[in-house]
Amino acid sequence: MSMGVSQKHKRAELAYWVGQPFWGQGFATEAARRIIQFGFEDLDLNRIFAAAMTKNPGSYKIMRKIGMKEEGTFPQHVLKWGVYEDLVFYGMVKSDYLREGLLS
Template sequence: MNQPATSPTIKTERLLLRRFNAADAPEVSRLCDNYNLYKSTLNLPHPYPLESALEWIATHNESFTSGRMYEFAITNKESGKLYGAIGLSHQQAHRHGEIGYWIGEEYWGQGYATEAARAVLDFAFRDKDLHRVYARFFASNPASGKVMEKCGMTYEGTQKDHIFKEGRYEDLLLFGILNPNHQ
């Protein structure tokens, strides 16, 4: 699957956020086939074989083109090394979206998720003119909440025992932010 020439990229101080392509699948599979990453995410399967990565990447083009979902590879701006992924859903009727991200465990604690999330929030508000963006995370994964707080998102509530995973219920904490250009 080739990336169209018009495919948007987002540059930050250290990162290049770009569309995924099939050549990324082996590294996506390697990074995602990690139990610690699986237990901290809503939708990541475990194990995560190459076929899952290829299937996931194959859905991006249509989702991006239709404006329903924007998935970006989080990569090093200089070397191109893949660190993770960040996505923004787009509920056009309500002018809001949900942001979600994952970073490979070997890259945790280096600020990549925060840097990417700030850039995608800017994309959501400036380029897509969304009114609101929200995000959810497991109460057992407070590091994800720290990313949201660093991006200016605020706590809006807890969905008690909302997800059943690994034989137990997990609370989801909800954070959100309104477009500062709409206030």
Template structure:
């Protein structure tokens, strides 16, 4: 099993046992309103299907979704993932944490470890991420990771009946310090 550690966190590939705590945490309007692919309410049973898809992606090397766990208690806190495009040697970085874990540096800590995995272990050329412009906490994480702002796509996605602007950041392996 693939595992990574930081000072406070354990990251491992998502497993079926994560479905219940994942659904409990992600079924929060505050999380759904600023994430691109999470609906509210979160449909019961959807975590099982998500985990199965992400396990299949990991087997094929198309992506990795890591459960973010408290290192001591192994409490499930959220997910940091990579969706890989092998033909271009790049990946999209995405993340969410349960609201109880916001503003404590956990997401930056976990995302930094996954970014290191992408660029050093997987030897990807580029990792990029996007956030709604009205979610500065998300793109501040990208900035803390050393990612460079690449631009804003105006009215790029439709979320809850509203067209949202997305801001994009990326880091090339050659830029990693």
């Protein structure tokens, strides 16, 4: 898990990678949920976003589980192993986090 933070804009990008032996055990969801909490409550961020390749539904299902909303797809946004891949972006703003009662 990592979070790239822009203090100027009070936003951060959430990123994660989970090894295949650990898929489906809820580790990424729990860690992402805690990172979101840390970002809004401790770092006082206003926005957190994340992206995943559209062919990786496991990744963006985590984003949905932690309350992020789909914001759009960027066609052929990254070049990975010689193939252009589409990215789907998800995000959340602090007011939605508070409204959804996700505050600890």
